[in-house]
Amino acid sequence: xxxxxxxxxxxxxxxxxxxxxxxxxxxxxxxxxxxxxxxxxxxxxxxxxxxxxxxxxxxxxxxxxxxxxxxxxxxxxxxxxxxxxxxxxxxxxxxxxxxxxxxxxxxxxxxxxxxxxxxxxxxxxxxxxxxxxxxxxxxxxxxxxxxxxxxxxxxxxxxxxxxxxxxxxxxxxxxxxxxxxxxxxxxxxxxxxxxxxxxxxxxxxxxxxxxxxxxxxxxxxxxxxxxxxxxxxxxxxxxxxxxxxxxxxxxxxxxxxxxxxxxxxxxxxxxxxxxxxxxxxxxxxxxxxxxxxxxxxxxxxxxxxxxxxxxxxxxxxxxxxxxxxxxxxxxxxxxxxxxxxxxxxxxxxxxxxxxxxxxxxxxxxxxxxxxxxxxxxxxxxxxxxxxxxxxxxxxxxxxxxxxxxxxxxxxxxxxxxxxxxxxxxxxxxxxxxxxxxxxxxxxxxxxxxxxxxxxxxxxxxxxxxxxxxxxxxxxxxxxxxxxxxxxxxxxxxxxxxxxxxxxxxxxxxxxxxxxxxxxxxxxxxxxxxxxxxxxxxxxxxxxxxxxxxxxxxxxxxxxxxxxxxxxxxxxxxxxxxxxxxxxxxxxxxxxxxxxxxxxxxxxxxxxxxxxxxxxxxxxxxxxxxxxxxxxxxxxxxxxxxxxxxxxxxxxxxxxxxxxxxxxxxxxxxxxxxxxxxxxxxxxxxxxxxxxxxxxxxxxxxxxxxxxxxxxxxxxxxxxxxxxxxxxxx
Amino acid sequence: xxxxxxxxxxxxxxxxxxxxxxxxxxxxxxxxxxxxxxxxxxxxxxxxxxxxxxx
Numbered sequence: 001x002x003x004x005x006x007x008x009x010x011x012x013x014x015x016x017x018x019x020x021x022x023x024x025x026x027x028x029x030x031x032x033x034x035x036x037x038x039x040x041x042x043x044x045x046x047x048x049x050x051x052x053x054x055x056x057x058x059x060x061x062x063x064x065x066x067x068x069x070x071x072x073x074x075x076x077x078x079x080x081x082x083x084x085x086x087x088x089x090x091x092x093x094x095x096x097x098x099x100x101x102x103x104x105x106x107x108x109x110x111x112x113x114x115x116x117x118x119x120x121x122x123x124x125x126x127x128x129x130x131x132x133x134x135x136x137x138x139x140x141x142x143x144x145x146x147x148x149x150x151x152x153x154x155x156x157x158x159x160x161x162x163x164x165x166x167x168x169x170x171x172x173x174x175x176x177x178x179x180x181x182x183x184x185x186x187x188x189x190x191x192x193x194x195x196x197x198x199x200x201x202x203x204x205x206x207x208x209x210x211x212x213x214x215x216x217x218x219x220x221x222x223x224x225x226x227x228x229x230x231x232x233x234x235x236x237x238x239x240x241x242x243x244x245x246x247x248x249x250x251x252x253x254x255x256x257x258x259x260x261x262x263x264x265x266x267x268x269x270x271x272x273x274x275x276x277x278x279x280x281x282x283x284x285x286x287x288x289x290x291x292x293x294x295x296x297x298x299x300x301x302x303x304x305x306x307x308x309x310x311x312x313x314x315x316x317x318x319x320x321x322x323x324x325x326x327x328x329x330x331x332x333x334x335x336x337x338x339x340x341x342x343x344x345x346x347x348x349x350x351x352x353x354x355x356x357x358x359x360x361x362x363x364x365x366x367x368x369x370x371x372x373x374x375x376x377x378x379x380x381x382x383x384x385x386x387x388x389x390x391x392x393x394x395x396x397x398x399x400x401x402x403x404x405x406x407x408x409x410x411x412x413x414x415x416x417x418x419x420x421x422x423x424x425x426x427x428x429x430x431x432x433x434x435x436x437x438x439x440x441x442x443x444x445x446x447x448x449x450x451x452x453x454x455x456x457x458x459x460x461x462x463x464x465x466x467x468x469x470x471x472x473x474x475x476x477x478x479x480x481x482x483x484x485x486x487x488x489x490x491x492x493x494x495x496x497x498x499x500x501x502x503x504x505x506x507x508x509x510x511x512x513x514x515x516x517x518x519x520x521x522x523x524x525x526x527x528x529x530x531x532x533x534x535x536x537x538x539x540x541x542x543x544x545x546x547x548x549x550x551x552x553x554x555x556x557x558x559x560x561x562x563x564x565x566x567x568x569x570x571x572x573x574x575x576x577x578x579x580x581x582x583x584x585x586x587x588x589x590x591x592x593x594x595x596x597x598x599x600x601x602x603x604x605x606x607x608x609x610x611x612x613x614x615x616x617x618x619x620x621x622x623x624x625x626x627x628x629x630x631x632x633x634x635x636x637x638x639x640x641x642x643x644x645x646x647x648x649x650x651x652x653x654x655x656x657x658x659x660x661x662x663x664x665x666x667x668x669x670x671x672x673x674x675x676x677x678x679x680x681x682x683x684x685x686x687x688x689x690x691x692x693x694x695x696x697x698x699x700x701x702x703x704x705x706x707x708x709x710x711x712x713x714x715x716x717x718x719x720x721x722x723x724x725x726x727x728x729x
Numbered sequence: 730x731x732x733x734x735x736x737x738x739x740x741x742x743x744x745x746x747x748x749x750x751x752x753x754x755x756x757x758x759x760x761x762x763x764x765x766x767x768x769x770x771x772x773x774x775x776x777x778x779x780x781x782x783x784x
Contacts, residue, residue: 031768054765104755112748119740136730143737 007070009257010086014062018048021070023059024087024235025077028052033082040080041073056228058087087235088256096224103217106155110210113151114203117144118704121203125701134196141193141200148202152186155209158216174354174399177361181394182208188387199384204391204703211711212399219403219423222410226419230652233639239273242266244317258320266316269472272309276318277302283314286474288440289642290623291575294550308623308642310474338627348424349672350402353679357398365389368694381696389693392703393686397710401678404718409671412722416663417654418636425650428634429664430672431615435563436606436632438620439574439584440550445656446621446640448478449551451532456544463504464537464546467492467511471500475533475548476511499535507540519543552587559658560588566665569614573597573605575624602628619661621645636661667721674721678714685710 007021014020028034034052037059041050049062061073070086077084120140127137156179163175182205189200239255242265250265255273258264263279266272272285284296289308296312299305305318365386372382410420420426437443453461465483468476470492489509492502499512510517512535519536522545532549553559563570571592574581581595594605606628609616618625618632621641629635629648637649646652653660689706692698754760 031772034765034768035772052765053762054768055762101755104760105752108748108751108755112744112751116741116744120737136733139733147741 006251006253006257007074007086009254010088011070013065017065018062019065020060020062021073022087022089023061023073023077023084024232025052025057025059026083026232026236028054028057028082036080037077037082040076044068044072044076055225057232059084083236085235086254087231089231093224093227093231096220096227100217100220100224103158103213103220106158107210107213107217109151110155110206110213113147113155113206114210116147117203117206120144120147121700121704125699137198138193138196141189141202144200144202145190145193148206149186149190152182152206152209155206155213156182159209159212172355172358173351177354177358178208178212178394178399180362181205181390184387185391185394188384192384199700201387201391201700201703204700204707207704207707208391208394208396211396211707215400215403218407222407222420223423225414226410226421229414229419230421230646233654234643241273260320260322262320264318264320266305266311266318267472268311268313268315269474269477270311272305272311272318273307274318274320275304275306275322276320277304279317279319281314281316283316284312286310286312288576288622289446294440294576294580306623312474348402349427349675349679350398353398361390361393364393364690364694371694372696385694385696388696388698388703389690392689392693392698392706394707396707397682397685397714398679400711400714400718401682402675404715405671405674405678405721408718408721409667409674413651413664413667416667417657417660418664418667419652419654420650421647421652422650425634426668426671427675428615429617429651429668432568432617432634432665434569434609434614435571435617435619435661436602436628437570437572437590438618438622438625439572439581440576441621441640442619442638443556443572443584443588443658444550444552446550446638447481448475448533448548450479450482451547451549451551453482453546456546460537460539460542460544463489463509463539464511464544467500467502467509467537470494470502471511475535476500478548479511479535479546508538510538511535514545517543519545552584553656553658555657555659557588559662560590562662563665566662568665573602573628575599575622599624599627603631606631617665620649636664671721674718678717681714681717682710685713 010021012020025037028037034054037052038050041047041059041061044063046064046067047061048064049060051060052058053060059073059077061070074084074086120143124132124137124140159175159178159182162173163179166173166176185201185205185208189202189205192200240252241255241258242250243253243258244263244265245251258274264274264276266281266283268283278299278301280301282298282300285299285305286294287297287306287309288294289310290306297303299311299316304321305316368389369382369386372385373379377385406423406426409426413420456464461483462485465480465485466487467489468480468483469485469488471477471494489502489504492500494500495512495516499510499516501508501510501512503509514520514522514534514536517536517538519538522536522543532547535546535548537544537546560570569592570590571594572581572585572590573594574584575597576595578595581593585591585593594601597605602625606616606618610633615633618629618635619637620629620635621638623642623644625637626642626644626648629637629645634651635649636651636653637645639646639652639654641649641652651664653664685706692702759766
């Protein structure tokens, strides 16, 4: 059978006989890498463009159509020492990029208008106390209106739209008072200008929009960056499948290019990337990523297999029912839908603040107007004072209070290996006081490890590792990796379902099932660990037993201790068998654990904790954890998790250690503290400014100074979130 | 004060030119890779031996 690599799915036509491909590249982090990659790729003849994007860690390549195979770029990058894989932009990321550009354009327009209106306002402020003629002042006001009105109409769109959406849905959000304030300030200023009045608030209104757009852009940029990283990680997993393109011919194609009805080949040691049904072959499969159960399941004709299952022993032909993860176990889909609905009811801190804030401010403005009328002022003067109250209380600092902290805190979390999936995850994570861990793949590592390597002579272990290189079996792969084996034993033969054997210097070597190596007698002593797979190795008459299993994450114990020190409740809910869960719970000193738990049971347990008032953080990776990840107050997944769980979790952490869980909790607690502090600062400013506004002595100069002063104060306070998450565990 | 007739349009034109320049740079993708652009400024030029190969 011929195997070819096919990347044509990712190649785009860039016009004029030029083809384009985007590659996600791992390990690019400096100018040196950038120059090395660009030179290395440009040196290939017929390449017309090779440009690295250091922010997104991607390379854009263009070449003359038909001259090169994209696989060659990946090989070249591998020679240079970088792992790369073609990359397809998800629609979610495209939307984020477009939104981010729109906000930048709005910000550009608003900043331009602010600067020019300010240039016109300053002469008016100084002229009011000196000798400016009323005609000159009117001229300056009209010019300001000419700049500010179109600019506000364009740059205010993000706020007006969001406010309109909220009002249509009969709720309110932060954008409602913002929009009312801006529109009233501009409207009143136009009326005042027509009547040749002394004060106009064009500068305040447009400056408010500029400051708020800064906050909005920072918030948006944080989400865009997360999407880009998540997209790269998905691409670098390089999920491919061996698809039959003829009766006996297979092609290694990316999962994105597989369609329902295709037939794929699943070899031993491969992880299935699609959902489907076995049509030929017989094997054992490891479904731990889907069910949490570490015991292997027998697959034969008619058995459904799900994306994420690992094929262990035999070769299978699978008819694809859905590429990637379009279909799931029906039970999980139903639970997930219910849980997601429940979660959307959470109200962000900013929205809660504005729900209290808007009525108070609007009532104050109304009372001011009525109060002045009762006190004998004209309706015109009373309304001007009322609008001044709205302008001075407009939530400029309030609009910046949360996005600035979020941006800085997410940057700090990013450095400690945590990605945020949702913007309000920081607030919810900070409230968490009870952690539920899944066992398989979360507390333990997803890869297998040799547990008793220290008991075996080093030279024997090395030989076993070299022999293991000739087998596709995942357990053999773990032995080979643990032994650091590089060169396979020459002439090794694999016997399917049994093991590998070879003859070196007249001595027969065997690695495989204990019976295959004649080592059954040794096994009795070794099988204390219920979770381990036992393999035997024999060299002539010398026989050894290796115990292979999923090890705990290296710092799991320290992390559990750190969580306990923070007074956070911990428990394990696992779909795995009781002895395996018990062993892990015992090793980590977690008294509360449950084994053999179904997805519905997990949700029931979370609901029970919720009833008691606990805020649950769920940490899990399997597809069976997805509904409980959605049901929990906040959730985290390791990067090795099933797609579905990763997409459902609020936060995703990278790498082998578990420490990011603690780091993220610490960083978010600090961030929430700063957010609250910022809100109080903003409210404190209002408490000082409102009486001044009510008394009717506010001039545009005072409004502008107060607004920028409070915004800068809030931004500076947010910067303190940078020092968060330095000390780990 | 007649000088305003020249100065005000001049100031607006300069500001407008700045805005147009910003929008153009945004459109041509100059903010897509801020980290990379920072390093490119100080990167060495292409080594001379590669230059003839391109022509």
